[in-house]
Amino acid sequence: DAEITQSPRHKITETGRQVTLACHQTWNHNNMFWYRQDLGHGLRLIHYSYGVQDTNKGEVSDGYSVSRSNTEDLPLTLESAASSQTSVYFCASSEFSGTNYNEQFFGPGTRLTVL
Amino acid sequence: TQLLEQSPQFLSIQEGENLTVYCNSSSVFSSLQWYRQEPGEGPVLLVTVVTGGEVKKLKRLTFQFGDARKDSSLHITAAQPGDTGLYLCAGVDDSWGKFQFGAGTQVVVTP
Numbered sequence: 001d002a003e004i005t006q007s008p009r010h011k012i013t014e015t016g017r018q019v020t021l022a023c024h025q026t027w028n029h030n031n032m033f034w035y036r037q038d039l040g041h042g043l044r045l046i047h048y049s050y051g052v053q054d055t056n057k058g059e060v061s062d063g064y065s066v067s068r069s070n071t072e073d074l075p076l077t078l079e080s081a082a083s084s085q086t087s088v089y090f091c092a093s094s095e096f097s098g099t100n101y102n103e104q105f106f107g108p109g110t111r112l113t114v115l
Numbered sequence: 116t117q118l119l120e121q122s123p124q125f126l127s128i129q130e131g132e133n134l135t136v137y138c139n140s141s142s143v144f145s146s147l148q149w150y151r152q153e154p155g156e157g158p159v160l161l162v163t164v165v166t167g168g169e170v171k172k173l174k175r176l177t178f179q180f181g182d183a184r185k186d187s188s189l190h191i192t193a194a195q196p197g198d199t200g201l202y203l204c205a206g207v208d209d210s211w212g213k214f215q216f217g218a219g220t221q222v223v224v225t226p
Contacts, residue, residue, distance in 0.1 A: 004146060026142055031141070033214075035216075040124075042121075042203060042218035042219050043158070043203065043216040045213060045214075047212060052163045090157050092157070103148065103160035103163065104148075104158075104160070104205075104214060106158050106159070108155070108157055109155070
């Protein structure tokens with residue numbers, strides 16, 4: 001069965017360190033998204049990609065970067081982790097179909113703590 | 116940035132009661148989706164509504180899209196403990212191809 005996975009599921013790091021969160025999907029979807037979820041804010045879009053070599057900034061992209069070298073993977077990198085980046089991170093994928101977007105399939109999330 | 120406001124933020128009810136949660140925006144969306152999220156998991160799609168005034172039913176859940184495509188509601192009849200979760204609405208705007216999520220309504224149904 002197709003799926004979307006994230007690793008690690010839990011990560012504790014220190015301020016200033018570089019951290020990379022992995023996202024891998026086997027749906028063969030062109031669209032991939034990274035969100036962070038914080039209490040009271042819901043899901044906020046960090047970066048997204050519509051295909052290989054395509055990346056775009058979302059509403060809270062400062063301090064984060066992504067790269068898309070193949071269809072399956074969209075790793076999220078925190079260049080220099082800050083305590084404000086402590087959050088739960090979700091990766092999602094979807095496929096554009098006609099005039100309506102299909103559902104987004106979400107990974108299980110990565111809980112990141114920056115000390 | 117289009118904003119989606121969900122209300123209430125938290126809802127606690129007894130099993131068998133009915134509940135309604137709301138999702139409102141000042142902007143028009145091409146379509147609107149409702150997701151449910153359980154602790155430790157990612158959101159899972161419940162329904163997509165695309166036409167103004169559309170009503171969709173999923174067992175005991177009824178979803179409505181406002182005529183002007185700016186708002187939506189989710190009504191649960193005879194709630195069960197299994198309905199407990201965080202309900203998120205997401206507006207889709209074809210012009211920029213992204214989803215805008217509301218902050219969610221946490222629903223707790225106690226036996």
